[in-house]
Amino acid sequence: MSWFTNLYASSIGKKLIMALTGLIIFGFAVGHMSGNLLIFLGPDVFNGYAAALKGNLPLLWVTRLTLLAAFPLHIFSAIQLKRLNAAARPSNYGEWQPQASTRSSRTMIYGGVVLLFFIVYHILHFTLHIQQPEFAALTYNLDGEQVHGAFEMVLMGFAPTGMGIFHVVLYLAAMVALCLHIYHGVWSAMQSLGLNHPKYNDLRKRVAAAFAFVLLIGFSAGPLLTIAGVTKAAGEAFTKQSVDQVDTDATVRR
Amino acid sequence: MNLTLKVWRQSTDSDGRFETYEAKDVSTDASFLEMLDVVNDKLEGEGQEPIVFDHDCREGICGACGFLVNGVAHGPETGTTICQTHMRRFSDGDSLTIEPWRASAFPVIKDLMVDRTAFDKIIESGGYVSVRTGAAPDAHTMPVNKHDADDAFNAATCIGCGACVAACPNAAAMLFTAAKVSHLGMLPQGQVERYERVASMVDTMEEAGFGACSNHGECEAVCPKGVSLNYIARMNRDLVMAKLKGL
Numbered sequence: 001m002s003w004f005t006n007l008y009a010s011s012i013g014k015k016l017i018m019a020l021t022g023l024i025i026f027g028f029a030v031g032h033m034s035g036n037l038l039i040f041l042g043p044d045v046f047n048g049y050a051a052a053l054k055g056n057l058p059l060l061w062v063t064r065l066t067l068l069a070a071f072p073l074h075i076f077s078a079i080q081l082k083r084l085n086a087a088a089r090p091s092n093y094g095e096w097q098p099q100a101s102t103r104s105s106r107t108m109i110y111g112g113v114v115l116l117f118f119i120v121y122h123i124l125h126f127t128l129h130i131q132q133p134e135f136a137a138l139t140y141n142l143d144g145e146q147v148h149g150a151f152e153m154v155l156m157g158f159a160p161t162g163m164g165i166f167h168v169v170l171y172l173a174a175m176v177a178l179c180l181h182i183y184h185g186v187w188s189a190m191q192s193l194g195l196n197h198p199k200y201n202d203l204r205k206r207v208a209a210a211f212a213f214v215l216l217i218g219f220s221a222g223p224l225l226t227i228a229g230v231t232k233a234a235g236e237a238f239t240k241q242s243v244d245q246v247d248t249d250a251t252v253r254r
Numbered sequence: 255m256n257l258t259l260k261v262w263r264q265s266t267d268s269d270g271r272f273e274t275y276e277a278k279d280v281s282t283d284a285s286f287l288e289m290l291d292v293v294n295d296k297l298e299g300e301g302q303e304p305i306v307f308d309h310d311c312r313e314g315i316c317g318a319c320g321f322l323v324n325g326v327a328h329g330p331e332t333g334t335t336i337c338q339t340h341m342r343r344f345s346d347g348d349s350l351t352i353e354p355w356r357a358s359a360f361p362v363i364k365d366l367m368v369d370r371t372a373f374d375k376i377i378e379s380g381g382y383v384s385v386r387t388g389a390a391p392d393a394h395t396m397p398v399n400k401h402d403a404d405d406a407f408n409a410a411t412c413i414g415c416g417a418c419v420a421a422c423p424n425a426a427a428m429l430f431t432a433a434k435v436s437h438l439g440m441l442p443q444g445q446v447e448r449y450e451r452v453a454s455m456v457d458t459m460e461e462a463g464f465g466a467c468s469n470h471g472e473c474e475a476v477c478p479k480g481v482s483l484n485y486i487a488r489m490n491r492d493l494v495m496a497k498l499k500g501l
Contacts, residue, residue: 007497010456011426011466012490081466085424088465090358094262094272095351097325101423101470108468188469194491196484 011084012192014077019189021074026186028067029178030211033218039231040221042238043151047140050150075116082109104184111181118174125167126157151235158226168223175219183212255280255346259293261305262353264362272351282342286329287312287319289341306365314338314478317413320420321366322353327417327476335415335478355416357425359463372462373414373430379458380451381434383443402440409437411479418473418481424465429473431459432485439492449496456493 007013035053039046053060098106121131129135135156138149158164158171186208190196196204225231257277264270277293284292287309294304310318314335321336323329331339344350352366360368398406412433419427435452438444444451467486474483 003497003500006500007494010460010493012456012493013497015467016490016494081468085426085465085468088358088425088463089356089423091356093322093325093353093356094260095322095325095353098472099326099421099475100472105468105470106423184469191469191483191487192467192490194487194494196487198484201484 011081014081015192017073017077018081019192021070021077022185022189024066024070025074026182026189026211028063029182029215029219033215036222037218039151039154040225040234042235043140043149044142044239046151046154046235047142047147047149051142051145051147054148071119075112078109078112102184104180105188107180108184108188111177114177115174115181118170118177121170122174126153132157132163154222154226155232158223160227160229164227168227171223172220175216178219179212179216182215183208186211255282255341255344255348257289257344257347258349260349260351261365263303263305263365264354265364266362270362270365280341282340284341285312285337286323286339286341287337306363306367308367309337312337315413317415320355320415320417322351322355322420324351325353327355327420328415328478332475333478333480335413338478355420357416357419357464359425359427360416360419368416370414370416372459372464373416373427375462376427376431376455376458377414377434380447380455381438383438384447385443387443396442398441406437406440409433409440409481409485412437412477412481413479415478417476417478419464421472421476422465423470423472424468426467426473427459427462427464428467428486428489429477429481429483431455432489433481435489435492436485439488449492449499449501452489452492453496453501456489 004013008017035049038049104111125131126135135153138152138156139146140149140151156164158168187205190204190208222231257280259275259277260272261275262270263273275293275297277289280289280292287307290305290307297304307321308318310316312319314337317335319335319337320328323336323339328334328336329339329343331343354362354366355368357368359372360370363369410433412430414430416430418429419425422428435455438451439448469483469486471483474481
């Protein structure tokens with residue numbers, strides 16, 4: 001491992017860790033967003049998905065432990081790099097005009113801090129149920145099996161009440177921060193890892209922009225459509241459809 | 255044309271400050287440095303200290319000149335050093351802010367002149383090949399494919415002016431170091447020391463107090479020679495290989 005500590009001693013090594021841990025967290029975010037979208041298929045699908053995730057202990061804990069390692073490493077290298085960079089440019093210019101950097105690239109550290117606070121709040125809210133303790137007691141009857149009422153929890157979290165509106169605004173603001181962080185982050189990670197090829201170089205920024213946009217839309221759809229009542233309506237439509245399906249099956253059998 | 259210049263004045267031991275000068279009847283055919291020469295003539299005539307700035311060839315190929323004009327390293331002309339920027343690029347009545355490179359690794363010597371010894375140290379630590387090169391070899395004795403030859407040449411166009419460090423929000427010397435690492439590392443003569451070179455040059459770069467790369471791309475945008483960010487990605491790969499080899 002001495003080669004690794006040796007590499008980490010250089011700023012390029014630290015950037016490498018930033019890139020790798022960033023991509024791990026990014027990969028998780030893509031999976032998380034895809035899972036979230038299942039909420040529009042009704043409580044059966046969403047609660048079933050939530051119960052399956054919680055029930056798959058190896059998957060759950062490998063993911064959690066990976067993230068628990070990735071986040072501190074990402075934050076720790078970010079702080080080290082920030083200190084190094086601040087020392088390299090002790091006095092600012094009287095006038096400085098950016099030529100190539102973006103709002104996204106210049107706000108990485110601030111966006112990162114915003115996201116850190118958001119993620120802590122988000123876990124207290126929907127995972128540990130500390131923010132709204134009534135979430136813990138929600139249950140749902142999934143084909144005779146009692147599972148956690150994750151669907152109902154989201155409806156309550158983003159209900160059209162004062163608290164719900166606060167959450168929608170908070171979550172949307174955090175997703176804008178995420179979008180900006182991902183846009184520079186994904187491209188920057190490819191550059192730090194040395195992933196470049198004349199044929200695909202132009203594509204890298206477009207891929208990063210596409211992912212940033214998809215994550216923004218995908219994550220924002222949940223809170224926005226829930227407070228607008230769409231999630232509930234979609235859920236009822238799907239539930240009714242499956243009940244109708246059961247009725248039809250029963251009729252056919254009769 | 256008449257201009258108002260806000261120029262950074264600083265001697266080694268003091269804190270600097272901006273001083274305002276009027277540049278009257280500037281010829282649009284003058285280069286930026288010639289314009290400063292005229293201003294300096296006037297200052298000397300009035301018994302004031304002339305504005306100190308670094309310069310040598312004034313042809314855009316030596317890398318000696320460089321400062322920021324209105325917040326952009328080497329001024330508004332892309333792919334051009336400040337000595338090759340002409341006053342026709344500006345308009346009558348413009349107000350120009352002129353500032354030296356700012357980096358802890360580039361201490362100000364006086365006014366707009368900074369000490370770029372740190373770059374020389376990076377070169378000393380690996381910017382060479384230890385093979386007997388003799389006279390220029392015949393073109394066919396050592397085949398180099400066209401792509402590598404062009405790529406190495408583009409890296410070698412770096413004139414070491416320091417604009418990349420100046421423009422980088424982190425005052426990083428990644429583009430300079432990457433260009434120097436790459437132009438030798440992509441040619442057959444440079445293969446022997448390829449990994450020692452990258453490890454040693456990166457170490458020296460960091461000891462000199464330059465910052466880290468945040469992939470902003472500011473360096474590439476102001477580089478008078480258009481050296482590409484891709485060389486930084488290439489250097490990163492070579493450094494990982496070097497560290498895996500225990501260097």
